[in-house]
Amino acid sequence: MVLIFLDQSEGKIKKSSFEAASYGAQVAENLGTSAAGIVLGTVNEELADMGKYGLKKVYTVNNEALNNYDDEAYTHVIAEAVKNIDAKVIIFSNNFNGKGIAPRLSVRLKAGLVSGAIALPDLSNGFVVKKNVFSGKAFANVSIKTDIKIISLNANAYKAKEGEGTAEVEALTVEIPQARVKVKEVNKVVGEVPLAEAEIVVSGGRGLKGPENWGIVTDLAKALGAATACSRPVSDSDWRPHHEHVGQTGLAIAPNLYIAIGISGAIQHLAGVNRSKTIVVINKDPEAPFFKAADYGIVGDAFEVVPKITEAVKKLKGI
Amino acid sequence: MKILVCISKTPDTTAKIAFTDNNTKFAEAGIQFILNPYDEWYALVRAIELKEADPATVLHLINVGGADSDPIIRKALALGGDEAFRVNTNSQDGFYIASQIAEIAKQNNYDLIFTGKETIDYNGSSIGGMVAELLDLPYISLATKFTLDGTTCTVTREIEGGEEVDEVNLPLVVSCQKGMAEQRIPNMRGIMGARTKPLKVSEPVAAETFTSIESFDLPPAKAGVKLIPADQPEELVRLLHEEAKVF
Numbered sequence: 001m002v003l004i005f006l007d008q009s010e011g012k013i014k015k016s017s018f019e020a021a022s023y024g025a026q027v028a029e030n031l032g033t034s035a036a037g038i039v040l041g042t043v044n045e046e047l048a049d050m051g052k053y054g055l056k057k058v059y060t061v062n063n064e065a066l067n068n069y070d071d072e073a074y075t076h077v078i079a080e081a082v083k084n085i086d087a088k089v090i091i092f093s094n095n096f097n098g099k100g101i102a103p104r105l106s107v108r109l110k111a112g113l114v115s116g117a118i119a120l121p122d123l124s125n126g127f128v129v130k131k132n133v134f135s136g137k138a139f140a141n142v143s144i145k146t147d148i149k150i151i152s153l154n155a156n157a158y159k160a161k162e163g164e165g166t167a168e169v170e171a172l173t174v175e176i177p178q179a180r181v182k183v184k185e186v187n188k189v190v191g192e193v194p195l196a197e198a199e200i201v202v203s204g205g206r207g208l209k210g211p212e213n214w215g216i217v218t219d220l221a222k223a224l225g226a227a228t229a230c231s232r233p234v235s236d237s238d239w240r241p242h243h244e245h246v247g248q249t250g251l252a253i254a255p256n257l258y259i260a261i262g263i264s265g266a267i268q269h270l271a272g273v274n275r276s277k278t279i280v281v282i283n284k285d286p287e288a289p290f291f292k293a294a295d296y297g298i299v300g301d302a303f304e305v306v307p308k309i310t311e312a313v314k315k316l317k318g319i
Numbered sequence: 320m321k322i323l324v325c326i327s328k329t330p331d332t333t334a335k336i337a338f339t340d341n342n343t344k345f346a347e348a349g350i351q352f353i354l355n356p357y358d359e360w361y362a363l364v365r366a367i368e369l370k371e372a373d374p375a376t377v378l379h380l381i382n383v384g385g386a387d388s389d390p391i392i393r394k395a396l397a398l399g400g401d402e403a404f405r406v407n408t409n410s411q412d413g414f415y416i417a418s419q420i421a422e423i424a425k426q427n428n429y430d431l432i433f434t435g436k437e438t439i440d441y442n443g444s445s446i447g448g449m450v451a452e453l454l455d456l457p458y459i460s461l462a463t464k465f466t467l468d469g470t471t472c473t474v475t476r477e478i479e480g481g482e483e484v485d486e487v488n489l490p491l492v493v494s495c496q497k498g499m500a501e502q503r504i505p506n507m508r509g510i511m512g513a514r515t516k517p518l519k520v521s522e523p524v525a526a527e528t529f530t531s532i533e534s535f536d537l538p539p540a541k542a543g544v545k546l547i548p549a550d551q552p553e554e555l556v557r558l559l560h561e562e563a564k565v566f
Contacts, residue, residue: 103448300549
């Protein structure tokens, strides 16, 4: 059995979990077994619909104590479920929660962990998972040698496959251990596309000269339904919040489309974005190193070019 | 109070990544190695700040690595550690490394263990959580702020879709990222002092390895950029829509 941890936020299953479910279902098929999901806490969605992503079953542990993320409680519950259903492969999204739970679970179950996986396991010679290393500059093929195996899957690395199907939903009762970490405050960003999961990202650099000029970035992002990001000097200068910083020491992302405006493309920045499927670079310096990593480029003044792109996008989309 | 900071040696952020031995080994020739930025800028500096606020604090460093880690350990000592441990092994398996750290931690009863959020080479993000589980301690991953009042810690961490403020008692393990502290540069007094600070080398304890790296690959080269004239931005939008099909 392959068990997929389905992340929920505010009672809704996250997009990255649809990817993890589709990935897990394919891993199960390749191993000749079936895939099940597990959801912790209260969810307001029809979980049987997760069958569309290939899950035969969804286990729920509907306990309010699990509504807030707690790595110890989550690890405990998932470990119990793994034992109950004899799961041999466990899939997480390699996101903030996955990074908290997967290592703990790895030790608890003596299960080898590959975090940041970007492809299905190669079963031709053992169980080898391709993962990102060197901050996106290379890949490692990692063999998991333990009986139980844990994979945490990078966002946008595996496309969610939506088909037909209904999953059987079964409630599990698991005792929840007393939390040692007390949650005092939860501040969720509402109304914005989460950067790590975004399919389109519009990003600005020092070339924009100051935070007052960010309107051209946010307008284009809005027209595209994109998330916004920035380079390190921009977040270091507090022009934009730290969580928007993408690059080697910021967030590594892999959207379908990354549009870099006024970013020269230092190697540290490229490390965080070079897994993007399509890269567009807009820069007035034709020698900017970013053009070498780009699919499309415009050499020109961002303040003139970008608003025109925004207009063209709006026209195309009829908005 | 006793603090342990876990530090790693990584290639410099500008290093060109290549492999040798039939793509099974990282090509180290000509590479400059540095203290992993997350370990240095955030974990270590925040620990130094805590020591500055309470000079009775003992600040230890641990590195799991070969003798070629010694320069980065000395740098960390120059920044402000009191004493360092190096467990002499080049293992790349997270569980094996975490087991070595947990062993040293058990001998010294730390109140606080800091790690960086990940290393910039392996990008595993797993040592902190593994150490916490091995020591049966609470774990705060991806912390952006840490304050201490007596034995109560208030920590802000990044969670899915936002942030969370937690309260937790010592002892615990924290993985640190941007926001925790600001990068510092070691001063001459620190560099001179670091030479005489203890760096204790020990051999690894027996532990399992769960994973092994079979080989490395480099991403395929890009086909080359297609330049669009600056006065035809609608052509870019058309290409993105019809050729790249990204929206």
